[in-house]
Amino acid sequence: MALDMDQLRRIFYEECRENLEILERELLSLDPDGDIDLDIINTIFRAAHSIKGGGATFNLNEISQFTHVMETLLDEAREGKRRLDASTIDLLLKGGDCINSMLVAYETNSDFDHVLRDALTDELNKLLQNGPSASAESEPAAQENEDAVTSSDSDGDGDWIVQFKPHKDMFFTGNDPVRILRELFDLGAHCQIECLVDVLPTFSELEPEMCYLTWCITVEGHIEKALIEEIFEWVEDDCDLDISRAEKEGSQNVTTVDDAPPSEEVAPTTPKPPVASKPAAKQAATKADAVSSIRVEIDKVDNLINLVGELVITQSMLTELSQNFSESKIERLQAGLDQLLQNTKELQESVLNIRMLPISFAFNRFPRLIRDLSSQLGKNVELVIEGEQTELDKTVLERITDPLVHLVRNAVDHGLEQPETRVANGKSETGKVSLYAYHQGGSIVIEVKDDGAGLNKERVWKKAIEKGLLHQDTSLDDLSNHQVYNLIFAPGFSTAEIVSDVSGRGVGMDVVKRNIEDLGGHIEVDSEPNVGSVFRISLPLTLAILDGQLVKLADQVFVVPLISIIESIQIESERVKVATGGVELYRLRDENIPILRLKEEFGLGESGTLDKQLLCLVEASGNRVGLLLDEMLGQQQVVIKSLESNYTRVNGVSGATILGDGSVSLILDIQGLMTGFLSRVADSNSHVAA
Structure with a gap:
């Protein structure tokens, strides 16, 4: 079996990011002023140790060397010699960010910020050189540093003999014995190594991807056994290991290496660190080619395999029926086709379920964001997260993260008041930002809520007139809260009085809305003065398949997303009115619905008189519009194909699908159609008013 190092390296990249998430999450959970939680500190140390070990295994030495310095600091903390105060936690968090940037550099063969890496390394080394913090044990720093390596061992004194026999397939796990030998030298002890080659096969029988060597290592000095065992944690299931005290006579016939890493005959050549030698375009292409992966529960895979088996059985049955087919087999054929339909539907649901991930993958970044912002802005902020196990499609999850980050930053910066202002208004000095996720119908709803000052309706109205978004004669009383917000x-649009690096530059909220609408969702805001604001996002569960209503315009068939449809009616001409600017309105249950003639919108001809025609009422972002149709056909699930990637972006169209007869049908972008139409209506009204 060939050893695919690229695949193993990609697995390491994923595991490294998981460990970085653990490191950040656990660091944020530490209370610098509270009791020391050794379980948390040990978890942080293990995450850093895994990153360092994996980096060394794959010769990612920039990562391994930097993480080693962080690991040393964490080792002092878990041994009770250093307290992780707020400034040290901040430094370790920055270190995690730096490791992530180096990881991206290795993945994309690009460069990273060496200056930042060196600055952080200097800060960590200065912290280590200053010795343990004042709150730790009071022994002299020099004695503590010596004890870290040479403390007495309860098992007795003397050297350690380490019998290390890797299993033949160790390399397939991504582990490297040379890395382990290096870590033994990092203990600061004298090591003697004997490489045993007694089981090495003849050259013709040798498989270069297998490990045949065994090592006998003598570790001199008073080293704790636990420190040696820790080095072999990574490979404890992939080797035979024995650690015991040496006899006083010592070992013979060994090669001695004092305080130095293994020679070039043992250690592989270290690759050069990544450099920014590629053109920018090439770097972007390399990054775009990176494989995006997803971890799947084995139960989901087993279910998928079972469904494929059922599909194969049904296909075999239909193939048999097709041979010497006669009218007597029609009933069995119909039953087989029904079974095929059922199998296909279950298979589709199972495949989509594999792509579903908990929204916690997006929510997990916000504790760090809140911590940084609260410190930067001088505000006390509590973050509440609920519904983090709510699942949605991986593609939706990836594209909703940035809009959520912007909304949370705005909630902390614009929404929450300064502590003294909150106290003066009768509130707790600690503001609250809440993230909620839950299912509603065929959508997922995400709420970003704060208990701050709320939106100032009059201020928003004045700013909108100042920016030319409203006509000068528009009265505040003429607008509903929903319209103003x-x-x-x-x-x-921005009401911020001070431009900062957090927000206030007048960019962002329109991009947030556009990105959400590009996902087929919508966003709305509610607010109450001195109570707070809530931004509510509604998104489809998946971008791969949707339930659609087939409609006909002229000789073309289009798909209207079923989730957007409220109801369909036959027009009664007496209910149609023409408003200012020539806009047609349909009076339905005390509400005037603007009519959008789709034929004219897409240049397919004239709709003619409205009497007895079909009107399909659709809703998006709290607005309603009636789509004028020629005919409504059946409903069916359709597979979405990107029109933009295969052709170009078309206004009012979100994608395309292939119908059962092989023809291509365009899927309507209801939000895009309504935005353009209502904008034209507003423009025509403003011209008339002027």
Whole structure:
């Protein structure tokens, strides 16, 4: 079996990111002023140790060397010699960010910020040179440093003999014996190594991907056994290991290596660190080619395999029926086709379920974000997260993260008041930002809520007039709260008085709305003065398949997402009115619904008179519009194909699908159609008013 190092390296990249998430999450959970939680500190240490060990295994020495310094600091903390105060936790968090940037550099063969890496290394080394913090044990630093390596061992004194016999397939796990030998030298002890080659096969029988060597290592000095065992944690299931005290006579016929790493005959050549030698375009292409992966529960895979088996059985049955087919087999054929339909539907649901991930993958970054922002802005902020196990499609999850980050930053910066202001208003000095996720119908709803000052309706209205978003004669009383608050999503809109690196530049909220709408979702905002604001995002569960209503315009068939449809009616001409600017309105249950003639919108001809025609009422972002149709056909699930990647972006169209007869049908972008149509209506009304 060939050893695919690229595949193993990709696995390491994933595991490294998981360990970075653990490191950050556990660091944030530490209370610098509370009791020391050794379980948390040990978890942080193990994450750093795994990153260092994996980096060394794959010769990612920039990562391994930097993480080693962090690991040394954490080792002092878990031994009770150093307290992790707030400034040290901040430094370790920055170190995690630096490791992630180096990881990206190795993945994309690009460069990273060496200056930042060196600065952080200097800070960590200075912290180590200053000795343990004042709150730790009071022994002199020099004695503590010596004790870290040479403390007495309860098992007695003397050297250690380590019998290390890797299993033949160790390399397939991504482990390297040379890395382990290096770590033994990092203990600061004298090591003697004897390489045993007694089981080495003849050259013709040798398989270069197998490990045939065994090592006998003598570790001199008063080293704790636990420190040696820790080095072999990574390979304890992939080797035979024995650690015992040496006899006083010592070992003979060994090669002595004092305080130096293994020679070049043992250690592989260290590759050069990544450099920014590629053109920018090439770097971008390399990054785009990176494999995006997902971890799947074995139960989901087993279910998928079972369904494929059922599908194969049904296919075999239909193939048999097709041979010497006669009318007597029609009933069995119909039953077989029904079974095929059922198998296909279950297979589709199972495949989609594999792509579903808990939204905690997006929510997990916010404790760190809140911590940094609260420190930067001088505010006390509590983060509440609920519904983090709510699942949605991986693609939706990846694309919703950035809009959520912007909303949370705005909630902390614009929404929450300074502590003294909150106290003066009768509130707790600690503000609260809440993230909620839950299913509603065929969608997932995400709420970003704060208990801050809320939106100032009059201020938003004045700013909108100043920016030209509203006509000068528009009265505040003419607008509903919903209409006023939605003005904050206009391009360039901002009520911030101070421009900072957090927010206030008048960019962002329009991008947030556009990104959400590109996902087929919508966002709305509610607010109450001195109570707070809530931004509510509604998203489809998946971007791969949707339930659609087939409609006909002229000789073309289009798909309207079923989730957008409220109801369909036959037009009664007496209910149609023409408003200012020539806009047609349909009166339905005390509500005037604007009519959008889709034929004219897509250049497919004239709709003619409205009497007895079909009107399909759709809703998006709290607005309703009636789509004028020629005919409504059946409902069916459709597989979405990207029109933009295969052709180009078309206004009012979100994608395409292939129908049962092989023809291509366009899927309507309801939000895009309504945005353009209502914008034209608003423009025509403003021209008339002017």
